[in-house]
Amino acid sequence: MSYLISMNGKLNPGSVTWVDLNALQVPGVGNPFPSASPTPRTAAAAASSAALRQEAQLAEGRGMERWRGKAALVTGASAGIGAAVATRLAARGLRVLGLGRRLHKLQEVEKLAREQGGELHVLECDLTKEEDILRAFQWASDNFGGIDVLINNAGLFYETLLSDGATDEWRQMLEVNVLALKVCTREFLRGLQRRSTQPGHIVHINSVGGHWVPSLPGAAAYAASKHAVTALTEGLRRELVKTGRAGIKVSAISPGLVKTEILDRGNLHSAASDTVFASHAHMLPEDIADAVEYVLSVPERVQIHDIILRPAGEEGF
Numbered sequence: 001m002s003y004l005i006s007m008n009g010k011l012n013p014g015s016v017t018w019v020d021l022n023a024l025q026v027p028g029v030g031n032p033f034p035s036a037s038p039t040p041r042t043a044a045a046a047a048s049s050a051a052l053r054q055e056a057q058l059a060e061g062r063g064m065e066r067w068r069g070k071a072a073l074v075t076g077a078s079a080g081i082g083a084a085v086a087t088r089l090a091a092r093g094l095r096v097l098g099l100g101r102r103l104h105k106l107q108e109v110e111k112l113a114r115e116q117g118g119e120l121h122v123l124e125c126d127l128t129k130e131e132d133i134l135r136a137f138q139w140a141s142d143n144f145g146g147i148d149v150l151i152n153n154a155g156l157f158y159e160t161l162l163s164d165g166a167t168d169e170w171r172q173m174l175e176v177n178v179l180a181l182k183v184c185t186r187e188f189l190r191g192l193q194r195r196s197t198q199p200g201h202i203v204h205i206n207s208v209g210g211h212w213v214p215s216l217p218g219a220a221a222y223a224a225s226k227h228a229v230t231a232l233t234e235g236l237r238r239e240l241v242k243t244g245r246a247g248i249k250v251s252a253i254s255p256g257l258v259k260t261e262i263l264d265r266g267n268l269h270s271a272a273s274d275t276v277f278a279s280h281a282h283m284l285p286e287d288i289a290d291a292v293e294y295v296l297s298v299p300e301r302v303q304i305h306d307i308i309l310r311p312a313g314e315e316g317f
């Protein structure tokens with residue numbers, strides 16, 4: 001920072017000089033204008049200012065830094081939103097276990113995370129089988145010492161009419177979207193109890209379909225499963241407060257349309273998924289990973305209850 005200084009109080013030509021206040025040194029006093037350097041001028045100064053900011057965040061119990069070295073379990077990490085969240089958490093220094101049925105897809109996500117310097121482990125797990133879920137939590141206990149962050153992401157969407165739908169599709173949606181989420185949540189809480197650890201954080205990937213029934217025909221059965229997730233989010237929050245475990249947070253993230261595999265695999269009768277994404281405003285999995293990161297970053301005193309994310313320009317679902 002430089003100032004034009006008049007040496008004799010008057011601005012006569014020849015009586016002024018430029019003085020760099022940052023560099024000014026007065027014998028016995030040093031730099032009398034410390035506030036003249038409000039911004040760091042070198043990369044080293046910028047790095048030390050970032051470190052100070054990070055320390056302040058840590059002291060306040062906020063920021064992603066506090067989760068570094070902690071363990072996260074992400075269900076449905078083989079594709080879409082779960083893959084984006086798992087790699088993001090690994091990139092932020094968490095030790096991540098990703099679950100799914102398709103091992104080859106999980107291994108692709110694992111490779112990507114490791115190329116980015118993150119630690120991601122994967123396990124084949126069918127969430128409709130309780131023994132698979134228990135095995136995954138046991139693995140996490142043996143290898144990580146337990147789980148600190150649970151992302152209940154796995155989910156299925158079947159377009160199915162209530163007047164004529166297939167029982168198996170209804171069953172699968174309830175088993176994965178609701179029942180598995182409850183079993184994972186219970187195992188996570190039991191694990192924290194065993195370790196006498198708080199805080200921990202559970203994030204349910206809900207849907208706008210958890211808040212209203214989309215106008216898309218055949219979406220009601222899916223919406224019913226996601227309305228259950230809304231009830232489970234608030235129900236668990238109250239239960240944790242009542243049982244003195246308020247240090248454990250539960251949050252939901254409720255997206256509108258996101259470009260993933262969900263429609264390809266969801267028996268979409270009315271239109272091919274490419275057509276849906278070509279003609280409807282939508283988000284990307286990374287946008288939901290941003291929201292997860294935000295939810296995990298807020299100060300201890302804040303609990304994000306639910307975030308509804310809709311694609312900009314969406315006409316309405």
Ligand SMILES: NC(=O)c1ccc[n+]([C@@H]2O[C@H](COP(=O)([O-])OP(=O)(O)OC[C@H]3O[C@@H](n4cnc5c(N)ncnc54)[C@H](OP(=O)(O)O)[C@@H]3O)[C@@H](O)[C@H]2O)c1
Pocket residue numbers: 075076077078079080081082099100101102103105125126127128153154155156157176205206207208254255256257258259260261262263265
């Ligand atoms: N995409 C959207 O527009 C949208 C909007 C709102 C909410 N959501 C929610 O976001 C979450 C993720 O969906 P997505 O869009 O990312 O879908 P996706 O691309 O189809 O991914 C679904 C994930 O769930 C896993 N999964 C499904 N059934 C499973 C089972 N029985 N056992 C273990 N894993 C299983 C899949 O893994 P495997 O196939 O390898 O088992 C996959 O990793 C879901 O809860 C969904 O309801 C999505």
